[in-house]
Amino acid sequence: xxxxxxxxxxxxxxxxxxxxxxxxxxxxxxxxxxxxxxxxxxxxxxxxxxxxxxxxxxxxxxxxxxxxxxxxxxxxxxxxxxxxxxxxxxxxxxxxxxxxxxxxxxxxxxxxxxxxxxxxxxxxxxxxxxxxxxxxxxxxxxxxxxxxxxxxxxxxxxxxxxxxxxxxxxxxxxxx
Numbered sequence: 001x002x003x004x005x006x007x008x009x010x011x012x013x014x015x016x017x018x019x020x021x022x023x024x025x026x027x028x029x030x031x032x033x034x035x036x037x038x039x040x041x042x043x044x045x046x047x048x049x050x051x052x053x054x055x056x057x058x059x060x061x062x063x064x065x066x067x068x069x070x071x072x073x074x075x076x077x078x079x080x081x082x083x084x085x086x087x088x089x090x091x092x093x094x095x096x097x098x099x100x101x102x103x104x105x106x107x108x109x110x111x112x113x114x115x116x117x118x119x120x121x122x123x124x125x126x127x128x129x130x131x132x133x134x135x136x137x138x139x140x141x142x143x144x145x146x147x148x149x150x151x152x153x154x155x156x157x158x159x160x161x162x163x164x165x166x167x168x169x170x171x172x173x174x175x176x
Contacts, residue, residue: 001030001058004066005094005127007110007119011042012086014051015157017077021089022055022159024073028066029057035122036165039175040152043116047086051155053164054094054122063096064104094119098133109133114142117150125169 006025010017018037026032035054042050059066070091074080077089095109102108109132113119123130124143131138154169 001060002097004029004057004059004096005109005123006055006057006070007052007090007092007094007112007122008055009050009052009090009118010086010088011045011048011050012084012088017089018051018053018157019159020077021073021091024076025055025057025091028061028069029055029059032057033126034159034164035126036154036169037157038118038122038152039155040118040150043118043150045087050087050118051157052118052122052152053157054119054126056127059096062104063093063099063106066096067093067104067106094123095133100134114146117146117148118152120146121152 008018008021022034033056037051037053039049039051061069074089074091078084079089092110093106094113099108113123113132120139120143123139128140129138132142135142153173153175154165155175156170157164
């Protein structure tokens with residue numbers, strides 16, 4: 001079983017598509033855990049604000065098969081529909097074990113981890129002590145050192161009746 005980190009985002013029917021993505025991922029991963037959910041302004045994409053979160057879990061699929069199944073989950077949620085509105089669901093492999101470099105057509109760990117607050121902050125909360133495979137520093141340390149102009153804030157989000165975003169985090173960082 002390989003430990004994986006996946007990033008999820010949606011800017012169209014956000015709750016619906018993120019929940020559907022989590023349901024599908026729960027069938028692929030064991031010991032799946034979710035970060036709090038954040039809303040952020042779009043980065044590198046014109047459109048409505050995104051909801052983003054990160055999940056961790058163990059996967060018994062080879063990387064290429066995992067990526068293929070993630071694309072199928074995205075497709076099931078309208079990602080590739082010609083008449084789609086916004087970006088219904090985006091799922092990215094952020095890390096796959098300790099792999100570093102190009103593996104099966106994917107650059108690992110995903111460079112967006114170090115560039116986008118909407119990826120790094122959830123990672124720092126979900127797996128603070130885990131080391132970034134390429135940097136050798138913990139996600140908490142990387143988040144603490146990050147300087148960004150990106151705007152994001154935690155938002156209430158429940159999956160299967162359980163709050164993913166703790167009330168204390170919501171109170172500490174009210175919506176923008």
